[in-house]
Amino acid sequence: DAGVTQSPTHLIKTRGQQVTLRCSPKSGHDTVSWYQQALGQGPQFIFQYYEEEERQRGNFPDRFSGHQFPNYSSELNVNALLLGDSALYLCASSFGASRSADTQYFGPGTRLTVL
Amino acid sequence: QKEVEQDPGPLSVPEGAIVSLNCTYSNSAFQYFMWYRQYSRKGPELLMYTYSSGNKEDGRFTAQVDKSSKYISLFIRDSQPSDSATYLCAMRTGAQKLVFGQGTRLTINP
Numbered sequence: 556d557a558g559v560t561q562s563p564t565h566l567i568k569t570r571g572q573q574v575t576l577r578c579s580p581k582s583g584h585d586t587v588s589w590y591q592q593a594l595g596q597g598p599q600f601i602f603q604y605y606e607e608e609e610r611q612r613g614n615f616p617d618r619f620s621g622h623q624f625p626n627y628s629s630e631l632n633v634n635a636l637l638l639g640d641s642a643l644y645l646c647a648s649s650f651g652a653s654r655s656a657d658t659q660y661f662g663p664g665t666r667l668t669v670l
Numbered sequence: 671q672k673e674v675e676q677d678p679g680p681l682s683v684p685e686g687a688i689v690s691l692n693c694t695y696s697n698s699a700f701q702y703f704m705w706y707r708q709y710s711r712k713g714p715e716l717l718m719y720t721y722s723s724g725n726k727e728d729g730r731f732t733a734q735v736d737k738s739s740k741y742i743s744l745f746i747r748d749s750q751p752s753d754s755a756t757y758l759c760a761m762r763t764g765a766q767k768l769v770f771g772q773g774t775r776l777t778i779n780p
């Protein structure tokens with residue numbers, strides 16, 4: 556049973572560029588959440604996708620956008636990259652956005668470096 | 671003030687010691703409490719999950735939640751060098767957005 560997978564593993568971009576990160580949820584899961592983890596900090600919630608719609612959003616600017624596909628996989632897009640966007644980007648999957656009891660399982664993350 | 675406070679450490683203990691990790695929080699609406707373990711440059715791995723107040727035990731790990739004090743703990747018995755990692759507390763209300771502490775970096779010395 557495959558867990559949560561993310562690609563790419565590492566990415567180096569320059570300021571002003573755009574980046575797309577990808578996530579495939581754990582088998583049987585239909586909800587994907589994205590988190591940003593700066594060095595030495597806990598993950599910060601970016602947004603959550605369920606039924607191909609953004610259901611919740613954290614305190615992140617509109618430069619951060621996402622998409623969920625019919626097969627439940629998801630993309631995170633960041634435009635106009637800033638140095639402060641350098642972080643580990645984590646994808647977490649769960650089942651059913653409305654089911655309070657379900658927990659989230661994390662992927663290995665994509666490490667983004669902005670130069 | 672952050673919603674979830676966690677001492678970042680670092681914490682260093684000898685092998686075999688009992689480790690106590692803690693978090694405090696301010697949002698009384700939190701109902702679900704989790705501990706994740708994160709090895710260097712890896713994603714967080716779910717260790718313990720607790721709903722509301724009480725204790726939960728799983729092998730060498732015990733999670734405690736005291737909602738009246740807004741305080742949660744993770745105890746590790748008979749600690750092993752392989753337990754060396756960053757431990758993140760996380761919590762949420764009914765919605766699935768997780769709010770994390772900063773993480774405590776733990777080293778178990780052989």
